[in-house]
Amino acid sequence: MIRKSIILSILLLCAVITGVAQQSWSLENCIQYAMENNIQIKQSVLNTEYNENLLKQSKLGQIPNLSASSNYTHSWGRALDQTTYQFTENQQIGSLSLGVSSSVNLFNGLRVRNTILQNELNLMASYEDVEKIKNDISLNIAAAYLSIMFNKELLAVTESQLEITGQQVERTQKIVDAGKLARGSILEIQAQYASEELNLVNAENQLVISLLHLQQILDLPIDTSFEISIPDLQDPGHDPLILDATEVYRIAEQEMPEIRSAELVMESSEKGLKIAEGGRYPSLYLSANYNSGYSDIREQVVEVNETQIPIGETAGGEPVFSYPTEIPVYGRYPFFEQVRDNRSAGVGLGLSIPIFNGWQINTSIANARLTLENAELELQNKKLMLYATIQQAYADALAALKKFTATEQALISMEESFKYTEKKFEVGLVNTVDYNTSKNQLTATQSELLQAKYDFIFKTKILNFYKGEPITL
Numbered sequence: 309m310i311r312k313s314i315i316l317s318i319l320l321l322c323a324v325i326t327g328v329a330q331q332s333w334s335l336e337n338c339i340q341y342a343m344e345n346n347i348q349i350k351q352s353v354l355n356t357e358y359n360e361n362l363l364k365q366s367k368l369g370q371i372p373n374l375s376a377s378s379n380y381t382h383s384w385g386r387a388l389d390q391t392t393y394q395f396t397e398n399q400q401i402g403s404l405s406l407g408v409s410s411s412v413n414l415f416n417g418l419r420v421r422n423t424i425l426q427n428e429l430n431l432m433a434s435y436e437d438v439e440k441i442k443n444d445i446s447l448n449i450a451a452a453y454l455s456i457m458f459n460k461e462l463l464a465v466t467e468s469q470l471e472i473t474g475q476q477v478e479r480t481q482k483i484v485d486a487g488k489l490a491r492g493s494i495l496e497i498q499a500q501y502a503s504e505e506l507n508l509v510n511a512e513n514q515l516v517i518s519l520l521h522l523q524q525i526l527d528l529p530i531d532t533s534f535e536i537s538i539p540d541l542q543d544p545g546h547d548p549l550i551l552d553a554t555e556v557y558r559i560a561e562q563e564m565p566e567i568r569s570a571e572l573v574m575e576s577s578e579k580g581l582k583i584a585e586g587g588r589y590p591s592l593y594l595s596a597n598y599n600s601g602y603s604d605i606r607e608q609v610v611e612v613n614e615t616q617i618p619i620g621e622t623a624g625g626e627p628v629f630s631y632p633t634e635i636p637v638y639g640r641y642p643f644f645e646q647v648r649d650n651r652s653a654g655v656g657l658g659l660s661i662p663i664f665n666g667w668q669i670n671t672s673i674a675n676a677r678l679t680l681e682n683a684e685l686e687l688q689n690k691k692l693m694l695y696a697t698i699q700q701a702y703a704d705a706l707a708a709l710k711k712f713t714a715t716e717q718a719l720i721s722m723e724e725s726f727k728y729t730e731k732k733f734e735v736g737l738v739n740t741v742d743y744n745t746s747k748n749q750l751t752a753t754q755s756e757l758l759q760a761k762y763d764f765i766f767k768t769k770i771l772n773f774y775k776g777e778p779i780t781l
Contacts, residue, residue, distance in 0.1 A: 332537040335453045335781045339446050342526055352441050356434040363427040369420055372412035379405045402604040406647065411595040417586025426579035429572050436569035443565065443773070445525070450769055450779045452522040456536055458762040459515040465754045466511045469747065470504045476743070477501050479734060488736055496740035500747070507751075539781045544712045544764040553702035557695050560774040564694060570687040577680040584676040587669040591660040598653045602646045610639035694774075701770040708764035715757045719750075726750045 333341075343349065384400040413420060477497050484494045523534055561567055613635045621627055662669060729746040732738040773779055 332535050334537045334539075335450065335779065338449050338453060338522065338526060338536075339779065341528075342445050342449060343442060345527060346441075346445055347527060348441050349438065349445070352434070352438045356431065356438060359427065359431040359434045363424070363431050366420070366424045366427045369423075370413075372410050374408070374410045377405075377407045377409070381405075396605065399605060404602040405599070406601065407597060407599040409595065409597040411593055414592040414594055415589075416591040416593075417589030419583050419586035422579045422582045422586065426576050426583065429576040429579065433569045433572035433576065436565040436572065439565035440569060446779050447770065447773065448525055449522070451766060452518065452525055453536060453781070454762050454766050455518045456515065456522060457538060457541075458758055459511065459518050460538065461758050462755060463508070463511040463515050465751065465758070466504070466508045469751050470501070470508050473497070473501045473504050473747070476730075476733070480740075483734075483736065493740045496744065500740070500744045541761075541765060541781065543716075544709050544761060553695075553699045556702070556771050556774050557698050559776060560694055560698060561691065563776045564774065566690050567687075567694065570683070570690045574680070574683040574687050577676070577683040581673070581676040581680055584669070584672040587672060588662060590662070593658050593660075595656045595658060596654065597656075598651070600647045600650045600652070602643050602650070606641045606646060607638035608641040608645070609636040611637045613637060698771065698774055701767045701774075705764055705767035705771065708760045708767060712757065712760035712764055715753060715760055719753045719757055722750045722753045 331337075381403050382400070383403075384398075477494070480489065480494050480497045483489045484491055519534055519536075520530060522536070523530055528534070726746050726749075729738055729743055733740075733743040769779055
């Protein structure tokens with residue numbers, strides 16, 4: 309039974325692996341997989357957990373601290389008994405001290421409170437940083453995905469052109485064999501076929517490289533069977549721009565995590581300045597302690613005897629005794645009784661006033677102001693970069709749309725021209741050079757049309773993304 313179970317498990321594992329290998333990845337699947345498995349995202353999430361711990365610790369810093377201490381000392385010769393504070397001579401002493409202490413900060417220039425607020429802002433900024441990394445990865449995946457789609461269409465165009473040239477090689481060979489064309493014509497068309505075969509190999513290589521690039525972004529093991537699903541995309545003429553760059557930026561300025569993160573960092577720097585300024589204020593704290601101790605040479609009175617001591621004689625020679633005197637008898641002093649009897653407690657209120665500390669507080673304040681100014685400049689820079697990115701995407705989208713429209717019209721004319729040239733070539737009215745030139749121009753126009761199409765699609769996806777829309781195809 310165990311052997312059958314093992315075999316069944318292996319077969320199921322093979323089936324799962326095969327299913328993964330044959331899975332057709334959509335853009336949404338790719339993005340979702342990256343959100344769950346990307347290493348950069350995981351590292352950024354760990355940073356948020358680190359900031360969560362800092363915030364928790366700063367909040368716990370408001371409550372009183374509590375510590376216990378214990379110290380055992382073994383001494384000999386002339387030594388001090390810590391429980392009686394008396395010196396002993398040539399005697400070994402084993403003493404134990406116990407203590408519990410606590411203190412709480414009552415006021416320190418609001419530095420604790422501002423530290424809590426600063427850590428809250430840092431935590432929120434780290435959340436935004438995670439979203440920024442997710443956005444960057446999503447855009448990279450979209451670009452890689454569209455690159456694969458472009459290379460697939462370009463490969464299909466190259467294969468189609470190679471097939472047409474192959475047919476022309478066969479026709480030309482027959483015409484040459486019939487003696488209607490010189491042998492140089494078949495050599496030229498064969499050279500064109502060889503050149504297009506090389507173009508096909510290059511197109512295949514570009515497709516393979518783009519597939520590998522997407523797998524690398526997803527941190528997937530390289531798999532030659534990796535494949536994506538191809539959605540139906542409308543031509544640019546049916547997907548016009550809706551908002552201009554200024555309108556997109558107005559939305560993006562409120563939505564993009566890099567802007568929110570920079571704003572939170574600036575607010576955190578403001579709290580950092582207040583923390584530094586709090587160093588100029590006095591600190592007030594309350595403390596309490598409870599102590600006890602034990603010594604192995606200390607003794608206690610175990611009983612008291614009464615006796616009379618002779619202090620003289622009478623005139624008749626009889627002894628005269630003192631009043632009854634109590635003579636204590638010392639014995640063992642148990643540990644727990646000593647700890648109980650040696651108890652002491654205290655409460656203290658302390659005030660620390662900064663007067664001069666080597667200019668450290670003023671330096672900290674000056675550095676905090678510089679940090680704040682740098683955060684303000686960083687926020688401005690992030691906004692400028694975002695606006696520049698949106699402007700560039702908008703300009704590129706408009707240029708791609710114009711290029712697509714113009715190339716689309718040019719392609720219609722080029723296809724008609726090539727059909728005419730092809731017919732003339734078949735009857736010998738056009739030489740091979742002119743035929744190859746016309747065909748190369750057609751192929752180049754088809755390639756430019758594809759480039760304009762996918763460039764427009766990607767730039768519009770960027771604009772829609774900055775408007776707050778998810779990346780989909």
